[in-house]
Amino acid sequence: MLNIEIVEGDITKLDIDAIVDAANNSLLGGGGVDGAIHSAAGPKLLEECRSLNGCKTGEAKITKGYNLPAEYVIHTVGPVWKGGNYKEDELLAECYKNCFKLTGEYDIKTIAFPAISTGVYRFPVDRATQIAIGETKRYLKEHTNLEKVIFVCFNDDVYRTYKNYF
Ligand code: AR6
Numbered sequence: 001m002l003n004i005e006i007v008e009g010d011i012t013k014l015d016i017d018a019i020v021d022a023a024n025n026s027l028l029g030g031g032g033v034d035g036a037i038h039s040a041a042g043p044k045l046l047e048e049c050r051s052l053n054g055c056k057t058g059e060a061k062i063t064k065g066y067n068l069p070a071e072y073v074i075h076t077v078g079p080v081w082k083g084g085n086y087k088e089d090e091l092l093a094e095c096y097k098n099c100f101k102l103t104g105e106y107d108i109k110t111i112a113f114p115a116i117s118t119g120v121y122r123f124p125v126d127r128a129t130q131i132a133i134g135e136t137k138r139y140l141k142e143h144t145n146l147e148k149v150i151f152v153c154f155n156d157d158v159y160r161t162y163k164n165y166f
Contacts, residue, residue, distance in 0.1 A: 058092075
């Protein structure tokens with residue numbers, strides 16, 4: 001599909017409307033992509049996050065990007081993988097749906113996603129990739145606000161998997 005791109009690299013460097021943070025329920029920062037986003041955005045991001053009162057798994061909340069090139073950060077909380085019988089698939093799909101919903105509300109035209117839940121939260125990369133691409137194609141079929149969706153892969157394994165399923 002024309003408006004989906006798969007790239008290798010660091011999501012914090014992208015000069016686009018919104019980047020997605022794979023956060024935790026506190027929204028107060030952590031490791032992985034969350035840590036990288038908070039370091040690059042600076043302390044004002046944490047300050048705004050403190051005012052949000054956390055975020056439930058599968059939901060999404062938006063803040064400004066502060067020192068990031070991106071205008072907005074959409075914080076979503078993916079499920080921790082527990083073997084597949086704890087609604088992990090549905091919750092991960094909800095993350096993508098809720099991020100897309102915010103793009104409509106904030107007139108966001110370009111957005112980049114990391115591979116939500118596939119790091120510290122150990123969601124199998126294959127399965128997570130199918131959900132990410134499936135939800136994206138579904139949204140793009142039904143809505144016209146997005147000009148570009150970028151999947152940012154931080155390692156070769158994730159990059160190959162996205163290329164394979166696309
Ligand atoms: N740009 C793009 N992708 C990245 C970057 C980056 N700069 N850094 C890491 N990744 P993870 P999760 C990839 O662990 O599994 C945090 O501590 C990484 O290689 O960041 O959803 C939060 O606070 C992997 O493919 O997120 C939560 O506690 C993907 O991003 C917890 O981790 C997701 O890995 C969330 O775990």
